[in-house]
Amino acid sequence: MALTPKLVLRQSQSLVMTPQLMQAIKLLQLSNLDLTAYVENELEQNPLLERLDGPDGPAEAPEPQERSDEALPADAEDWGEQAGARSDIETPLDTDFGNVFPDDPPQAAELPATAPASEPGDWSGHGPGGAMSGEGADIEAYVAERATLSDHLGRQLALAGVDPAGRLIGLHLIDLIDAAGYLREPIETVAERLGAAPEEVERVLGVIQTFEPTGIGARSLQECLAIQLRERDRFDPAMQALIANLELVARRDMAALRRLCGVDDEDLLDMFAELRSLDPKPGHAFGSEIVQPVTPDVTVRAAPDGSWIIELVADALPRVLVNQTYYAKVVKTAKNETEKTFLTECLQTANWLTRSLEQRARTILKVSTEIVRQQDGFLTHGVAHLKPLNLRTIADAIGMHESTVSRVTANKYLATPRGVFELKYFFTAAIASADGGDAHSAEAVRHRIRAMIDSESPDDVLSDDTIVKRLHDGGVEIARRTVAKYRESLRIPSSVQRRREKQGAARAG
Structure with a gap:
């Protein structure tokens, strides 16, 4: 058979990720602190973006309304011809891309090297302490430094x-x-x-x-x-x-x-x-670094009718808007194609960012709502009623891919009446039931093991075999090595060591 070069026409399908879609997916797995830093960087680079998070924000900016987790209709907003392809922004994020992203995400175009200078002696744009308008006095400058x-x-x-x-x-x-x-x-x-x-x-x-x-x-x-x-x-x-x-x-x-x-x-x-x-x-x-407290992304509270009210924490979500008025004003004064291209790119990036932040918030709320629905027993009765849960269960319930749920639950926290928990806390392995009923959560089994050991007496210290038998009587099918693994993860000594300690403490008392 002779080898000869030839031209072949072949048709195939492939998924092409635009830079906007890649960044939108990456925003899902950022914590609120990382997201705030990212938005601050965009605010510095894009003159068409404005902050909407306090009394210093633009007076004409509308107050953001609380949204449900329903998807917005296709004609909910008019982005204009300069906003870029709408499909680049609204491409579904629930696709598994292997969690591989470029190290340096594409940034918006840099600001012009020269900016209009203020008139000499004009301090109208400055706030207290020489800060620019829109910036209050830096309170942290007056806080005593923590000694190292x-x-x-x-x-x-x-x-x-x-x-x-x-x-x-x-x-x-x-x-x-x-x-x-x-x-x-x-x-x-x-x-x-x-x-x-x-x-x-x-x-x-x-x-x-x-x-x-x-x-x-x-x-x-x-x-x-x-x-x-x-x-x-x-x-x-x-x-x-x-x-x-x-x-x-x-x-x-x-x-x-x-x-x-x-x-x-x-x-x-x-x-x-x-x-x-x-x-x-x-x-x-003398810690060298100040530990930042955890800021929840979602809060859960009980409603009068016994249901649960799930809300996004507004302080954890940076809010920005696109200054269309400023764009319409400066685009008329553009002197050449370079300036027009810069303004067009800034408008596209600003529209994409506001849309991506909104989509990120809706996705987090949708995932959190389903987690609360699945773990209603934990919120009502405690950790002993924590259900086994995996990413596929949540993904199937809300119609998303597992990789999307994984990104959403990374570095996100849920404030409940029982404390603040990372969303990944609610995903635990399943342990089979001895009587063929519903499976038990691994975290709930750990809780039962600790409760048994805490209530044991010096004369009746429970061995791992005894714990296995009691759990089996309670409907939990578990192996002895699993009990030993859970006990060690809880930093609980063996029965021999516990017997020595408790008997010694009893004699000393």
């Missing part, structure tokens, strides 16, 4: 009365102390780097170890606990033996510890109690 661990130790070093060379060594050691309060680098390495004697570095480290919080600058857990015990004048020979054998403490080998420490059961339990009162990570009292 390094700052706290540095202030104590300045008052410690060490010589200049020792102060230099001390500042270097403080920089090497990690967030937990430990010095991980060997003294010899530090001494070689600074050109100092190891004994001098050891001496300065001893000074730092007298600072607050107690236990700072330790090189190991044993040293950290020993520093705190010396501060309390409780580092006697028995406690030294206990600190030197922390691996036996972790295994709760009471017999070996009694022999090594030379104490009886009562004294050993007292030593255990004192050990638990120490701080193994003293540096964590």
